[in-house]
Amino acid sequence: MPGENIHAPEDRNRALLELLMAVSRDVVSALDLRTVLQRLLLAALRHIGGLRGSIVVLDEQGRPVDATIVNDGHIHEQTVQQLREPLERGLAGWVVKHRKSVLLPDTWKDDRWLRRLDDGADQSGAKSAVCVPLLARDRLIGVLTLVHPAPNGFTADHLHLAQALADQASVAVLNARLYTESQRTARIMSVLAEAAVTINATLELPELWRRILAQTMRALQVETAALALVEPLTPDTQHEAELVYIAADGRNAGHIVGRRVPATVGLAGQVMHERRAVLVQDTTRDRRFGEADRIGGLNIRALIISPIMADGQLIGVLEAINPASGSFDSDATMVMVGLASLAGSNIQHARFLEQVRQSQRLYRELFEESIDPILITDWEGNVLEANRQALGLAGFKPDQIREVSIDQLHDVNWNRTGLNFEALRVHDICVYESVLFRQDGHIIPVEVNARRVQFEQSEALQWTLRDISVRRELSSLRDDMTGMIYQDLRSPLGNIISSLDILAGMLPPERTLRSLLEIAQGSAARIQRMLSSLLDITRFEAGGHVTTQKAADPLALIAEARRDVEGMFQSRRQHFEVSLPAALPLVWVDVDMIHRVLVNVLENASKYTQLEGHITLEAQATGVFVRLAVRDNGPGIAEPDHARVFEKFARVRSKEQAGMGIGLAFSKLAVEGHGGEMHLESELGKGSTFWFTLPVARQKTTSARLERRTGGLRMVEEKGPTESA
Numbered sequence: 001m002p003g004e005n006i007h008a009p010e011d012r013n014r015a016l017l018e019l020l021m022a023v024s025r026d027v028v029s030a031l032d033l034r035t036v037l038q039r040l041l042l043a044a045l046r047h048i049g050g051l052r053g054s055i056v057v058l059d060e061q062g063r064p065v066d067a068t069i070v071n072d073g074h075i076h077e078q079t080v081q082q083l084r085e086p087l088e089r090g091l092a093g094w095v096v097k098h099r100k101s102v103l104l105p106d107t108w109k110d111d112r113w114l115r116r117l118d119d120g121a122d123q124s125g126a127k128s129a130v131c132v133p134l135l136a137r138d139r140l141i142g143v144l145t146l147v148h149p150a151p152n153g154f155t156a157d158h159l160h161l162a163q164a165l166a167d168q169a170s171v172a173v174l175n176a177r178l179y180t181e182s183q184r185t186a187r188i189m190s191v192l193a194e195a196a197v198t199i200n201a202t203l204e205l206p207e208l209w210r211r212i213l214a215q216t217m218r219a220l221q222v223e224t225a226a227l228a229l230v231e232p233l234t235p236d237t238q239h240e241a242e243l244v245y246i247a248a249d250g251r252n253a254g255h256i257v258g259r260r261v262p263a264t265v266g267l268a269g270q271v272m273h274e275r276r277a278v279l280v281q282d283t284t285r286d287r288r289f290g291e292a293d294r295i296g297g298l299n300i301r302a303l304i305i306s307p308i309m310a311d312g313q314l315i316g317v318l319e320a321i322n323p324a325s326g327s328f329d330s331d332a333t334m335v336m337v338g339l340a341s342l343a344g345s346n347i348q349h350a351r352f353l354e355q356v357r358q359s360q361r362l363y364r365e366l367f368e369e370s371i372d373p374i375l376i377t378d379w380e381g382n383v384l385e386a387n388r389q390a391l392g393l394a395g396f397k398p399d400q401i402r403e404v405s406i407d408q409l410h411d412v413n414w415n416r417t418g419l420n421f422e423a424l425r426v427h428d429i430c431v432y433e434s435v436l437f438r439q440d441g442h443i444i445p446v447e448v449n450a451r452r453v454q455f456e457q458s459e460a461l462q463w464t465l466r467d468i469s470v471r472r473e474l475s476s477l478r479d480d481m482t483g484m485i486y487q488d489l490r491s492p493l494g495n496i497i498s499s500l501d502i503l504a505g506m507l508p509p510e511r512t513l514r515s516l517l518e519i520a521q522g523s524a525a526r527i528q529r530m531l532s533s534l535l536d537i538t539r540f541e542a543g544g545h546v547t548t549q550k551a552a553d554p555l556a557l558i559a560e561a562r563r564d565v566e567g568m569f570q571s572r573r574q575h576f577e578v579s580l581p582a583a584l585p586l587v588w589v590d591v592d593m594i595h596r597v598l599v600n601v602l603e604n605a606s607k608y609t610q611l612e613g614h615i616t617l618e619a620q621a622t623g624v625f626v627r628l629a630v631r632d633n634g635p636g637i638a639e640p641d642h643a644r645v646f647e648k649f650a651r652v653r654s655k656e657q658a659g660m661g662i663g664l665a666f667s668k669l670a671v672e673g674h675g676g677e678m679h680l681e682s683e684l685g686k687g688s689t690f691w692f693t694l695p696v697a698r699q700k701t702t703s704a705r706l707e708r709r710t711g712g713l714r715m716v717e718e719k720g721p722t723e724s725a
Helices: 009-026 033-047 080-089 091-098 156-199 205-220 266-274 332-369 388-394 419-427 469-506 511-541 554-571 591-607 663-673
Strands: 052-058 064-071 074-076 102-104 128-136 139-148 222-231 242-250 260-262 278-280 303-310 313-323 374-377 383-386 429-437 443-455 458-467 550-552 575-579 587-589 614-622 625-632 678-682 688-695 699-709 712-724
Touching: 033 052, 033 064, 033 139, 033 156, 052 080, 052 091, 052 156, 064 080, 064 156, 080 091, 091 102, 091 128, 091 139, 102 156, 128 156, 139 156, 156 205, 156 332, 205 222, 205 242, 205 313, 205 332, 242 313, 260 266, 266 278, 266 303, 266 313, 303 332, 313 332, 374 388, 383 388, 388 458, 419 429, 419 443, 443 469, 469 511, 511 554, 511 591, 511 663, 550 554, 550 591, 554 575, 554 587, 554 591, 554 614, 554 625, 587 591, 587 688, 591 614, 591 625, 591 663, 591 688, 663 678, 663 688
Parallel strands: 550 699, 575 614
Antiparallel strands: 052 064, 052 139, 064 074, 102 128, 128 139, 222 242, 222 313, 242 260, 278 303, 303 313, 374 383, 374 458, 429 443, 443 458, 550 587, 614 625, 625 688, 678 688, 699 712
16 A cells, blocks of 8 residues: 555565556656656655655756646646745755755654745644655756655655656656757747747837837737837936836836836846846745836736847847736746847847938938039949039039949049049049039039948949139139249349349448348348249249259258358257268259258248257268258147148248248258158157258269359369269
8 A cells, every 4th residue: 555664575576566667657658748747746646655746857957947746636837936945955955966865754853854834733744755866867857755744654665666766757757858848949949930030020110129029928928018228328428327118018008118217226227237037927025026126007916027138238128027827937038038139139230220321311411411512423433423513513414414424524533543443442532633524515623532432321432523723723823923923033133132242342341231231141042042942843843853963062051051040040049959970971962952941941940949949950871862850849730730831832830920831842842853752750749850861972073062152052063083972
């Protein structure tokens, strides 16, 4: 009889045989895990004895995945939560930890027994129990517990039967668990696949939110679903980051939309912090559910909150509230996490699409409202779009201009753009001057700015064509005026210089008169240098070259230039230092032109350096060039202005300083005309360095000495032997 002591070996064998046959007949043939557990437990109680029993099934990590409780012949559902505490601190937990069977003749006398409320002496009182592990293929897959209503109701023979039953049924339980898990995974994947098809069908944000919530309610069978996104912090934000509920569906959804809560409080804050889903089966018993989680007008009984991630960043949370069955099943959390993952990727894609659309709208607005004529072409040069200014400049109608290519509209500089525009693929942008061919046959000079852009979700070319007719006219007038000034002033200035030279020979050696004469000679020489520089600029810009070059000593050139600027340094009380080697190779130069370059650079340094400032001139041989550098400790020049300082008539360092802005422009052209280069190195607040290179004289049949005259330096040839520098 079940529950009685089994003494005779034949009785034990018969009982064992009956038990194994019952297990094979009722248990092994089933695949559903819950069915296997119920049949196994009922067979154990029938053949071993006891009033109630339980089986808990564990996964690979030792976590309970399913359980069954039978009490006095009645099967109880939803039992995993009920058995969690005994599994952690009771007899079942001890068996799981030690993988050993246990017989408790008297539950009151063993601390491993976790007493329940009905274990009191005035109720069920002391009992006896057996607890055995379920081992399959050396893996712990569960634990079986049987309870007899009286002490000593179970003996060692009953424990032996219970262990035999567990050994016989373990493989069946494992197979049923694996089958159930595969079925469960397939069911979850089916639900998520269906949700993915629906959610992925749109990238319009409001519609996307609606579909995410609808799929959440359908998959989890809940009354209400809500979606909240993190409102990111900005520099002017005065509060902490918040979750803003931007959409909700189901019962009392209107109470949720627009709700704002700090992203650090309540269950949502816990999800944000831990970045994992939270499940609450009963809000009345779960201490984690607090005031921050309550929503006016909505009685929350159970809920799941899952984080929404996108590109590794947490962007919000998805909530499912009040399942129709009263509690969430074991798959609910996994389904919720899958839905939140779908939501995150699709929300991110929808946001990117919206940003692209906004950028396109902004670009089109700027495109149409720009004061510059702009055309968009494909990589074959076919015109795709043209704004109003471009249509007006070219004289075309919108449908007409789309029938021409960019090289028919203007003279493309293929050296700059590259054939098939390959240079633009590498450098993104190029600028050059050209002419525009109007539809009426007129030609307009334009400055062309070509660059790569994104247009209508594809890569294209943008051409900005600025009308430079006025600039060309002004430049022509300025050049004409420059030539006129030079021609009209050169003759009288030559007379003045000749007269000053004659007076210098006639005047007595009286100091005051000599001083006045030197001032006049210096001023005349400065005017002549300026006029010569203007003429040289015009000649170089027209393609002219340096024609008169001789071998000259750079140390002598520096000494003569120093004499011309010494008075300027003294009047501004500036310290001028020359750092030169004992000897330098001769350079192959136009002496008067390079003299003017040196004077221009030194005067420029003095002009833009504060009173009592420091200026240094250095020189050194560098292979086939001699490098000269003028360094000052002035205010410096901003990086964007470095190129402009060498432009004609440009003054960028100080608008308060007088000057025409031609000295550095001439100097750069002159140095480059000699085959050298000229550059600026400067940083605001740290001074500037202008350096340039002059070619070394490789072969010479004559050397040169410098003869100073009022109008500048004159190079006098001296016959000598042929030599290499």
